[in-house]
Amino acid sequence: MRNVADLPLHGGHVPQWLAQRMRKLTQLVLRLAVEEYGTRGLLERLSDPVWFQAFNNVIGMDWDSSGSTTVTAGMIKDALWREELGVKAAGGKGKRSRATPEELKAISKLYDLDPEPYIRTSRLVAKVDTVALQTGYQLYHHVFFLDEEGNWAVIQQGMNERERMARRFHWFDAETFILDPHKAIAGLQREFALNTVTKEAKEYQKTLLDVVQERPEKIEWELESLKAIARGYRSLVYYKPREPWERDVIKRYESLGRLELNKKALEFAKEMSVNNYEEFLLLKGLGPSTLRALSLVLELVYDVHPSWKDPVTHPPDPFKFTYAVGGKDRVPFPIDKPAYDELISFLEELVSKHPQEKALVRNVTKITKNWKFPEWEKRAT
Incomplete structure (x- = not known):
């Protein structure tokens, strides 16, 4: 497992005008990510909740919404099936999650892989997060990403109806599922959790x-x-x-x-x-x-004990996330349609550029890598 994030349950839906822009931007970002890092690099980033949340904010979803997981993962899955980037996704929310085995068979056939290990992994990560690690969340969302080289990542989410909170679980090429499978956990730490996988x-x-x-x-x-x-x-x-x-x-x-x-x-x-x-x-x-x-x-x-420590290590911090075009629910500001369209236009042009021209953009990202949000400009959302 890679990471975990706690999010409050939000209602609402994505309006069509925003959904259309989200699909375009998602496809462009995924193409650039695969060109820069390869399919394994993309999966590794999807398994990082801060990167995933930043991606979520870039396309216009809210940083603290449970719907950010289902919408963003759904957009990514749709984009990966629309374009051949060497990685596909199976599963989804509710009933769609139960289609994961059959979809994994289709992906495995496409990439000439044996589907059985991935179907087993899909079942096992779900069992770990509902049975072996118990914090009061019931899974209702499960997306399995698989690339042509056999690398995989999983993003799944559980719901605590009593507290109206959701927790997101990220997995990436785990070597073991039963001994400290987490690399880091971002979320609201609970007083205790039944943890049998440490x-x-x-x-x-x-x-x-x-x-x-x-x-x-x-x-x-x-x-x-x-x-x-x-x-x-x-x-x-x-x-x-x-x-x-x-x-x-x-x-x-x-x-x-x-x-x-x-x-x-x-x-x-x-x-x-x-x-x-x-x-x-x-x-x-x-x-x-x-x-x-x-x-x-x-x-x-028998006087033999599990661990009662909730393995959370990183509390969620909205100021770690990127706000590029605004948020669907007008937080931290309403969606700026002209800025959104300009961003899409810029990335479309960038995708078509020569590799040497793209290197200039990479140099800009290096300059801004260590930039931190000014403390005096932070405001609660």
Whole structure:
């Protein structure tokens, strides 16, 4: 995983006059990015939430809107299919996300790749962000980018309906999905998160794989005993003296959702002798409530713990993002149509230029690379 960003849920839609300009500008920026950095370089930048957010602002979306993810990713996907740049995208919002496997097959056929590893990766990153790392967000958006060399990136977003917030997850060519897969995380840090994909949880993962080889009925009995303790009952038989803090641990788990085991998933794990945490996460029927229940048993019965640290490292900062033509919701200022059209015209001319002429533009970007927004001009939006 690359990064994560928290965004408030916003309503509204993109007007047609703006959508048409967004499509043109998106296509131009993607062409220039691939020419400059190659397809892998483009994917790496899409996996950086600050770069992605800046891209979002350049085309006229708002910096703090949950819709920025779905609209911008959708514009990028559309542009990549309209033009052959050596990279395509699959999936999308809601029902479109469920079409990801079939679309990955089409992309793989186009680039002469085996689709199965990418379909597995698509399923696994979704399982990690809903099951293995739990912060109260339910995924509803998943876009998978794949280039002709087999490099990939994923942008997916989850929603917390109670808090009306969304969190965005970025992935890029992850070597491991179960040990600190994040390079950095940008978002609002929560007080705690059930995190089972960190180096701190290696012993947890190992013990969990051992425990699921037990009879599901035994695990269920242990869970029900712990839930009874949380309700104030004192069991006649227990593994060790119960402390008051243990009720707080149970309440912490319950704050994330229900504690219920899917016995069929546990039966699958036992029958298949699952000994790899990635394969365990991919088990049919394994959802957030089952992993929460198993984690509680591990903590209070086996004294083996996951991490409770939310792996956020970078809080969102609107002044890191680029405002070129204004914002759809008139923040920080209304869309400047003449400036937007002039920008498109300039980039269209730039795309057609000789490579040596483009080098002049690169030199300008080097000069402005370390420019910082003046502190005295910062205003809350």
